[in-house]
Each structure stands twice: as structure tokens, then as C-alpha cells.
Amino acid sequence: MKIQEIKSNQQSKYNEIIEYLKQDNGYWLVNDKWDLTEEFFIGKKIYNSRYIDFSYFKNEYIKNEVKYFFLYKFKEKLLTNKGLARLNAPLKHFSEFYSGKSLLKLNREKTFHKWKIFLMSRDIKFDINEKSYFWFSNYLIDFIKDFYDDREETEKDIWYSKNIKGAKIPASGANHSNYNAINFSYIPMYYRETVKRYFKTIITKKSWMTCYNTAKYLNYFFNYFYSSDYGDGFIENLNRNDIEKYLYDIGNDRKDKNGTENSKYVSFIRTFLEYIQIAQYDKAPKKEVSFLIFQDDIPKRELHKDEVKKAKFVPEPILKQLDSNIMDLDRPQFIPIYILLRETGWRGTDILNLRFNNCLEQIWNNKEQSYNYYLCGEITKTGIAQLKIPIRDKVAEMLRKVINKAKVLSTEENNHKQYLFNTYEGKLKGKPLNKQSLLLTIQRLIKQKDIRDINGELYHFRLHSLRHTRAKEYVEQGIGISIIQQILGHQSLQMTVHYATVSENILYEKWKNTEDLELFKVDTKTNDLEKVDLNSDSGENLIRYEYVKKNLDAVRVPFGICFKASKLPCKQQMNHCLTCASFCTTIENIPEYEEEIEHVKKQIDISQRCGRELWAEKNKTYLKLLEDTLLRVKVQKIVHKNGKSREEA
Known part of the structure; x- marks a missing residue:
């Protein structure tokens, strides 16, 4: 009975594949050679290649599964055009490598090992860091197994951000194909459920990228010990000597790399081990974690003075030129975004995450006996559900016009999340305007207006420097550091202090007092x-x-x-x-x-x-x-x- 139910479910899921391939008048299902130059596809050749050729697959079942993999990645914008072309390269070789009845039957680890041997036997040159040949079997198998798996997302070995209810995803983040999923299949089977259980406790409390990076550090940790002849059960029996070996090797492996990043390869591991020990997981360390990893073991983060130096402020002459010429941007839809960045000092993702239905609010001021305008938004990085900061009336007036325009243009189909700065058509329909496009637009303006730095070079503009600059302006205007912390949406006061510098002239005026x-x-x-x-x-x-x-x-x-x-x-x-x-x-x-x-x-x-x-x-x-x-x-x-x-x- 169970076997029949499984087969019935697989057939039902396969029927979904067939229905999906029937899009665009059945083009993807009927044709085994997809023409990249078709307007409804890419519209041009990529790397001098015109077709994605599936005709090498003789088994119809497998052919449709592979087609579905490519089409879904294309339709959901999970691959760039170049990425699609790179994955096209190993198709012929994979069709020769596997001739079974369904990709669902493949074992990921065993297939990966055989695939590497197959490539080497055919004298096919590949780079282990390149994302086509070497990792193709894993990409394909992971995708198909996830598709056929109808369990809750957190029960699976791959968690996609879009399927995790309550995940803290920034408007322009976690949609990139490199970061949109947390893959636990790299964690050894013996510890996989332990790690997944831990992630269930943090997945809706911490930002998506923090969770993604936690998985990266844990994967490094497990890979180190298993490749060093440790096996199942090593965590339970960890001793100080084991940790010292790990610390020594990680110090050599990441020598001369970012200090703050290096610290996470130790601190995140300690947090994980401490939690599973306090929560009394079966596979937690027997020895007290505080006796395994000491505070002094964590590599020093970059000194605060170094971070302050990295806080790049837009020089005042440059800032004045940008502000006075911003209305000449060749893409006018970015003008209000720039104005809000200058007005608030918020991150670009915070502004892009604004929703037209709740981003502007009026609050009564008893002292002035009038209503004041406030910008309202969620700060996903620091977990602030609703941050409200005052804005000037003229900025509020501009914002109201943008809101009215968004209401007119938006439908459930093209902007169901009600983004204020939405993309209404094309491949990115329903997503906020692209932060990188804003940066490139401003860089074109700098070139057009010939805005140069003190060395006579075209000014190298960074979007985040507007945040640093606005923070400095707040300080120079005498606003208290705790108020600045709230306006900028910082989680800790120490982060705000990094920005809290003043110009030499202001420093002199304060000193005189x-x-x-x-x-x-x-x-x-x-x-x-x-x-x-x-x-x-x-x-x-x-x-x-x-x-x-x-x-x-x-x-x-x-x-x-x-x-x-x-x-x-x-x-x-x-x-x-x-x-x-x-x-x-x-x-x-x-x-x-x-x-x-x-x-x-x-x-x-x-x-x-x-x-x-x-x-x-x-x-x-x-x-x-x-x-x-x-x-x-x-x-x-x-x-x-x-x-x-x-x-x-």
C-alpha cells in the first residue's frame, strides 16, 4: 500500500512537470532544442551558443526532468543568462553518464563520486570551483529530489528561503541563486538531524543571511573533522586537544583574511555547541563547552579604529554636486530613492523594502499642535519590525506622490507584495528596483557631470557611503548618539559609535565650548x-x-x-x-x-x-x-x- 502511494505521488509530481513544460504553447515540451535567440527566451546567443540541446537524452522521463530543472531556474530567475549557458555545457556528457529511468533514484554522494571519475576518464578539463561540469550532478539531483519531496520544508535537506514562513529576508536579498537555499546535505548524515533541529530554533529569529552563513561555518567545521580521520560521534567526545588542532589549522587556512570573518569560524561553532549542550541534545559534547572553546580562542575582530577608517564619507564638495544634479539622473524612478537615502541614512535594502500601503504616517505632536510626517519600514537586518523616523514635509510630499503612482500601477499580478519602488514588467516583475542599477545610474551621472575627487579622478561612489555621511551629519547637528542609533536602526550602540565622527571644523567648535x-x-x-x-x-x-x-x-x-x-x-x-x-x-x-x-x-x-x-x-x-x-x-x-x-x- 505504501509503495503504491509513493508511486502514485511520484506520478502526480511528474504530471506537474509536464504541465509546467506546456507553457508558451507547449514550446518547452515539444522541442528538444531550445533556441536561445527566441524573444520569449533569452533573445540572443550566449557564449556563441544558440541552443540548449536535450536530444541527447533517450529516456523521455529523464529528459523532461532535466528540462524542468532548466525551465524552472530560468522562469524563476534563479540563474543568470550566463549561468544557464554554463549549465548547458555538461548536458551531453551527463546524458552519456546516466541512462537510468529517473533522477529521483540517484544517490547524491555516490553519483557525485562517479561523475568526477567519469569526467576525468573522458579527459574533460574542469575547475572544482566552476559551477558547470564539476557540480552539475549535485545541482540536478538536489533540485529533483526537493521537487518530489512533499514534506514540510524544515523536514527536508534543502530549505528554500521562499518556503520558510517567517524567514527574515530583505527585499533585494536571498533571491540570488547562490543564497536562496540552505543545503544540509553537506552535513554528515549522523549529525544532519541535530543541525536541522538547531536551525529550526534560529531560522525565524535571525536574518536569512546569518542562518545561511551559520550553515557555511558548520559545514567547514564538520568537513575539517571528518577529513581529519574523525568519524561519527566525534562531537560527543570532543576534548580540548581536538579544538586546539582545529584552531591551529583554521589559523593557517585563513591567514591574512578578514579578522571579523575569521572570528565567526570559531564563535558560531561555539554558539552551536553551547546551545545543543544546554538544550540537552543527544549528540551534544559531554565535556562543558566553556572548557573546550575559550573566549580568547576567538580571533580578534578588526579594531574599531580600522572600521571607522572604512566608514567612507562623501566629501562635502562631492555631496553638494550630487545633491544639486540628482534631478538629472537618466532613470528618474531612482531620484526619490536617492532623496530618501540622503534624508534618512537607511540602508539601500531598507528603502527598497518600503511598502506603499504603510510607509508614510502622520503622528500628532502635542508641543507643536500639528501632525508630523514619519517614514515607516521594517529593518530586516537588525530585526526591527516597525521603525518610524521623522522626515521633512517636502520629502513627505514627494513620497506621497510616489505612493499614489505605485497604487495606480500596482496589481495583484505585478506587485502582490506592494513594494513602493517596484519593477512592473520584465524578468524581475514583482520585485523591488535593483540596488546595483541605482548605483550604476549614479555613477553615470558622476561621469556625465564630470564630478571629480581631490586627485582629479572621477569620484568613486559607493551607495553605503550615503549612510555613513548622513550619520556624520546627525552627529554634527548635535543629535544624541542613542537617537542616531534609533534612526539608523542599529542593534547596538557600538555600531553607531563607528559612524559618530565629526569634521575638523565641528570638532574645533565643540572644543571651544x-x-x-x-x-x-x-x-x-x-x-x-x-x-x-x-x-x-x-x-x-x-x-x-x-x-x-x-x-x-x-x-x-x-x-x-x-x-x-x-x-x-x-x-x-x-x-x-x-x-x-x-x-x-x-x-x-x-x-x-x-x-x-x-x-x-x-x-x-x-x-x-x-x-x-x-x-x-x-x-x-x-x-x-x-x-x-x-x-x-x-x-x-x-x-x-x-x-x-x-x-x-
Whole structure:
């Protein structure tokens, strides 16, 4: 009975293949040679090749399965034209290699091994990194097996982003054929279900690319140990010596490569092992993970000062030329995108992810007794379900026109996701405008207007530099760093600090304001100035506070001043400054606490309404920290853990 059900299901799925190939008046089903120059296909030759030839396959069943693979990849835009042509190259050889009845019957690993031997026996030259000959059998088998598999996506060995409900996919991301699926078939069979179970816990909590990269690091980890004569069960019996070998070899393998990337080959592995141990998975390490991988084992990330140097700002003369000439873009649909990037400092993917049905909102301002316009959008990279930031009226007016136009042009068929900046026809119909196309359009404008850098070269523009530039403008305008963090949608304050630089002229103006050291305080009852009693403990604390606050070594942070020496690394990257021993706060910061507490309560409400429980819990933890600190400030007047130690060091 079960065999009959399986056969019945396979026949039903094969019938779907036949129906799919009947598109375009049955062209793909009837013809065994597909003409690339046909207008409904590519419209031109690729690599001097005109046809994709399936006539080499004698078995009709296999031929249609291979046809379906090619057509689906083409129709769903999962392959570029050149990629399609490259996969066409091994077709004839594969037809000679396999003459069975269905690709579904093939074992992936065994077939891959035989395919390599076959290619070498025919003296066919290939590069293991090239995506046609060498990996063709895997691509084909993975695709067909997934098609015939009707189980839930998370039960399969390949998870496609589009089939994972709740996956955090940016508007212009994860659609590329290189990143649209997480393939667990590379994980050894013994540990595959363990890894998939772990991924079920993170797939809707972390961004799609974080999950994709986690799979990449885990694959490297397993491949290292299995290729080093370790076998099934090695994780359960891991010891420190095993990890030291891994650390040594990975250090050599990735020598001179990006430090931040290198750290993930250790930190992501440790996170995985820690989780499966805490969750008491059957195949978790027996030894405590903290005794296997130490904190110091994780390669150092790039120094923050190096990251600041990488934060490329558009020079002011260049920026003025771009702003004044932007209306001359040869593709006018990109003009409002540029304006929103300049106005907000958001990422390009954040702007492209805007939806016309909810991206503009008016909120009542009690102080001004009027409505203010806010831009609203989801920041997928940091998991912010709904971020609202104020925008100027004239920008809102432009945005309203774009919204009205999108409403007129959009249908369920050409824009079912209601993108504000949508592609309405062609191969990319229903997807947002392409970020790379925007970049190329601006680069053409730079060439047309002859916009040159200080060396006389045409300015090398990068789209992300607009984000860095806007962040710097916010800082120079005196906006608090925590407000900038919220506007930019950063997850941590430390990331915002990377952008928080100012020009030399602004630095001079700020420095001038710190020249006079005011040894006075204000009586909160009478508003009179009182001279500080230098002999009292409170007076000594206040003078020390004023001195360090005026000193350029101190940094303004939310609710107070950070007294950390500039040479010391910040250990609070994943924590709030409120818990840092170098942090100092006083009663003058009370209004900030009260305002932030109200804001966090709103964020908790939004997170709960949007079903983002993880963010709600994090905000609740943050809220408790704020409320506890505020209470201490009201009682103690000034809170500074280090006391004199920071200044006497």
C-alpha cells in the first residue's frame, strides 16, 4: 500500500512537470532544442551558443526532468543568462553518464563520486570551483529530489528561503541563486538531524543571511573533522586537544583574511555547541563547552579604529554636486530613492523594502499642535519590525506622490507584495528596483557631470557611503548618539559609535565650548548658582565629573558620560552602557531616562503586536535596567562605579 502511494505521488509530481513544460504553447515540451535567440527566451546567443540541446537524452522521463530543472531556474530567475549557458555545457556528457529511468533514484554522494571519475576518464578539463561540469550532478539531483519531496520544508535537506514562513529576508536579498537555499546535505548524515533541529530554533529569529552563513561555518567545521580521520560521534567526545588542532589549522587556512570573518569560524561553532549542550541534545559534547572553546580562542575582530577608517564619507564638495544634479539622473524612478537615502541614512535594502500601503504616517505632536510626517519600514537586518523616523514635509510630499503612482500601477499580478519602488514588467516583475542599477545610474551621472575627487579622478561612489555621511551629519547637528542609533536602526550602540565622527571644523567648535571649567552648580530649588565646596565629598565628585566630562577623552553616551580611556577596548559591545563600570550618570539625565522608558514601552507594544516575541523580551530586560538605574539616580544623585579610580589611573 505504501509503495503504491509513493508511486502514485511520484506520478502526480511528474504530471506537474509536464504541465509546467506546456507553457508558451507547449514550446518547452515539444522541442528538444531550445533556441536561445527566441524573444520569449533569452533573445540572443550566449557564449556563441544558440541552443540548449536535450536530444541527447533517450529516456523521455529523464529528459523532461532535466528540462524542468532548466525551465524552472530560468522562469524563476534563479540563474543568470550566463549561468544557464554554463549549465548547458555538461548536458551531453551527463546524458552519456546516466541512462537510468529517473533522477529521483540517484544517490547524491555516490553519483557525485562517479561523475568526477567519469569526467576525468573522458579527459574533460574542469575547475572544482566552476559551477558547470564539476557540480552539475549535485545541482540536478538536489533540485529533483526537493521537487518530489512533499514534506514540510524544515523536514527536508534543502530549505528554500521562499518556503520558510517567517524567514527574515530583505527585499533585494536571498533571491540570488547562490543564497536562496540552505543545503544540509553537506552535513554528515549522523549529525544532519541535530543541525536541522538547531536551525529550526534560529531560522525565524535571525536574518536569512546569518542562518545561511551559520550553515557555511558548520559545514567547514564538520568537513575539517571528518577529513581529519574523525568519524561519527566525534562531537560527543570532543576534548580540548581536538579544538586546539582545529584552531591551529583554521589559523593557517585563513591567514591574512578578514579578522571579523575569521572570528565567526570559531564563535558560531561555539554558539552551536553551547546551545545543543544546554538544550540537552543527544549528540551534544559531554565535556562543558566553556572548557573546550575559550573566549580568547576567538580571533580578534578588526579594531574599531580600522572600521571607522572604512566608514567612507562623501566629501562635502562631492555631496553638494550630487545633491544639486540628482534631478538629472537618466532613470528618474531612482531620484526619490536617492532623496530618501540622503534624508534618512537607511540602508539601500531598507528603502527598497518600503511598502506603499504603510510607509508614510502622520503622528500628532502635542508641543507643536500639528501632525508630523514619519517614514515607516521594517529593518530586516537588525530585526526591527516597525521603525518610524521623522522626515521633512517636502520629502513627505514627494513620497506621497510616489505612493499614489505605485497604487495606480500596482496589481495583484505585478506587485502582490506592494513594494513602493517596484519593477512592473520584465524578468524581475514583482520585485523591488535593483540596488546595483541605482548605483550604476549614479555613477553615470558622476561621469556625465564630470564630478571629480581631490586627485582629479572621477569620484568613486559607493551607495553605503550615503549612510555613513548622513550619520556624520546627525552627529554634527548635535543629535544624541542613542537617537542616531534609533534612526539608523542599529542593534547596538557600538555600531553607531563607528559612524559618530565629526569634521575638523565641528570638532574645533565643540572644543571651544569646553575651554572654561565651570566649578559651579545650580540650586534646583532657587535656580541660583552656588560655588562648589571643594572639601565635601559631593563637591569633589562633581568637580571630578565636570573635569572628565569636559576632557576630550570622555564620550557622550545615552544618559551620561563614558569615562573609559580611549586606549581601552569597550567590553560593552553586546551590553548597554548602563552596566559598564566606566559609565557615569547624574540627575541631569533624568529627563532622558523618562523619555527612553516611554519609547521602550512603545517598542514592546509594537513587538508584541507584530509577533516579535524575542524583541519584546529583550526590550523588557532593557526597560527593567532603565527603571532600576533611574531609581538609583534619584536616590544617589550621581552614579559612578569607578569613583576616583578612573582619573587616578
